[in-house]
Amino acid sequence: MENTSRPVTLATDAPLDGRSTTGPLVIVTILFFMWGLLTSLNDVLIPHLKAIYTLTYVQAMLVQFCFFGAYLIVSLPAGMLIRRIGYQRGAVSGLVVAALGCALFYPAANGGYGLFLFAFFVLAGGITVLQVAANPYVTVLGDPRTASSRLTLTQAFNSLGTTVAPALGGMLILSSSVLDDAQLARLPELEQLAYRAAQAAAVQGPYLALAGALLLLAVLFALARLPKLADAADGAAEGRFADLFAHKHLVLGTLGIFLYVGGEVSIGSFLINYMGEPQIAGLAQAEAAHYVSLYWGGAMVGRFIGFAVMRTISPGKALAFNAACSMALILVAIFGSGHVAMWAILAVGLCNSIMFPTIFSMALHGLGRQTGQASGLLCMAIVGGALVPFAQGALADTLGVQMSFCVPAACYGFILYFGLRYANLHRQ
Known part of the structure; x- marks a missing residue:
């Protein structure tokens, strides 16, 4: 999925050179990759959670409802937050919230489907804040004449993330054999509970690793020397x-x-x-x-x-x-x-x-x-x-x-x- 942002102007005390923009641009490009990866992983988790909790398809689609519903609910508050604390701090905040959402998958494995849905919403809320804050940096980290090529590059990495995620998730989360509803029903109740717990725990390791990666990016983004951005539309009627x-x-x-x-x-x-x-x-x-x-x-x-x-x-x-x-x-x-x-x-x-x-x-x-x-x-x-x-x-x-x-x-x-x-x- 593409990412969009409002027009911004660059306000800096000194001109940016190639060396000062390469590092921050690499960090922003990694962010685009992570957005794609986290969004596409849902396609792996939906059938996995459906099998674990014997859900109907409508119930399983609550994953996407909580995830993409965050775009509608969080977008406007995210814009107000970023106008208050700035784009760089906003991006760091988004990364931390997204990391929290990933970390919540660990207790969700023991807490049931409802806690998984809450974790999806928190994760998507962080991504929404991150998109609103970080997208504009792509256009200003370098020569304005090459802004389109930089946007194309970052979007390519976003697509790379969506491409890699299902295969990666399949190896890490879906690697063990999954019982169908009939096979599961034939098991004694205690074995059914043990089976569901083991299958749910399969998400803990991968999502804790993602939480760690997001926190590392938050630290890198906080330490990076980035230009100050001002919304170009602020003074326009x-x-x-x-x-x-x-x-x-x-x-x-x-x-x-x-x-x-x-x-x-x-x-x-x-x-x-x-x-x-x-x-x-x-x-x-x-x-x-x-x-x-x-x-x-x-x-x-x-x-x-x-x-x-x-x-x-x-x-x-x-x-x-x-x-x-x-x-x-x-x-x-x-x-x-x-x-x-x-x-x-x-x-x-x-x-x-x-x-x-x-x-x-x-x-x-x-x-x-x-x-x-x-x-x-x-x-x-x-x-x-x-x-x-x-x-x-x-x-x-x-x-x-x-x-x-x-x-x-x-x-x-x-x-x-x-x-x-x-x-x-x-x-x-």
Whole structure:
């Protein structure tokens, strides 16, 4: 998933040189990697926790609800906090809160599913604060003329994190054999409790290691010599927030972001269970987790392809084409079987590559001084990642996992409409 930030200006007492920016830029780039890794690990934990606590799909999707719900709840308070304590201290605070969220996975292994959900919310809250605070540094740590290339580099590392996480999580968390509901029900009650405790404890080591890594980054970020940032929009008259809704392309773009993030996250959340279906591939969870990495890795590869293609094709047409391909691939996954269906759903990741930045930029087109407010509205739409998986979970509980992919197919249907409607928006 892409990260966004409001415009900022650089206020420093002395000009920055290459040596003074390289170290801080490396730290910020690592942060982008960690965001991607922590977000994508949810795709491994959802089937793991579902099996441990014998949850329905709707109950299992509470993981994404708590995680992405934090974007909606924490974003505005995070902005107020950062204006009060500054960007650098804000980033350090975000890292510490995220580390606390990871550390909470240790007691959650003994405290039940509710404590896991609380840990997810705290972790995501820290990431939200971190994104609001750290994103602007990418644009100012170096020559302004190369800001776009630095953003591309950090986004590539974010995608690398989402690609590595499922395979890593599969090895560290899903390595032991998992009993299905029928096998678990045949065990005596005490053995069932011991089994669930052992499976839950599998997350303790990896997440304690992540907590330590985040705390180390917090120390490095606190010690780094970083420029002071000031919000460029502070002195600008942006107008009333309600005026934003007069821009139809922004309203539809906000819905597009909501549905895109929801569809992307929902597919990732169900991939391991989908590939475990006997008519698809019948893969064990640990083996299926490696294929989830291909879903997120496709988005990373597609960004480079999209960068080249969109130099000659309008953003709206490229968006509509990718959305149409996504729908076709999902339909193959719904009505097909075997490895054809499996590879079809994994290929949707390649189509996802350009969608977030393209929808975002099209929605902001021509808004002038209202761009900052509109950007905030679009960022709040990321809550789609909390709500759309619920809809797919409800369908999975009633019609089965395979048919539940009708939900993300419908999401991409709206994105196809948005792309076609504003196909030439940037050429007007």
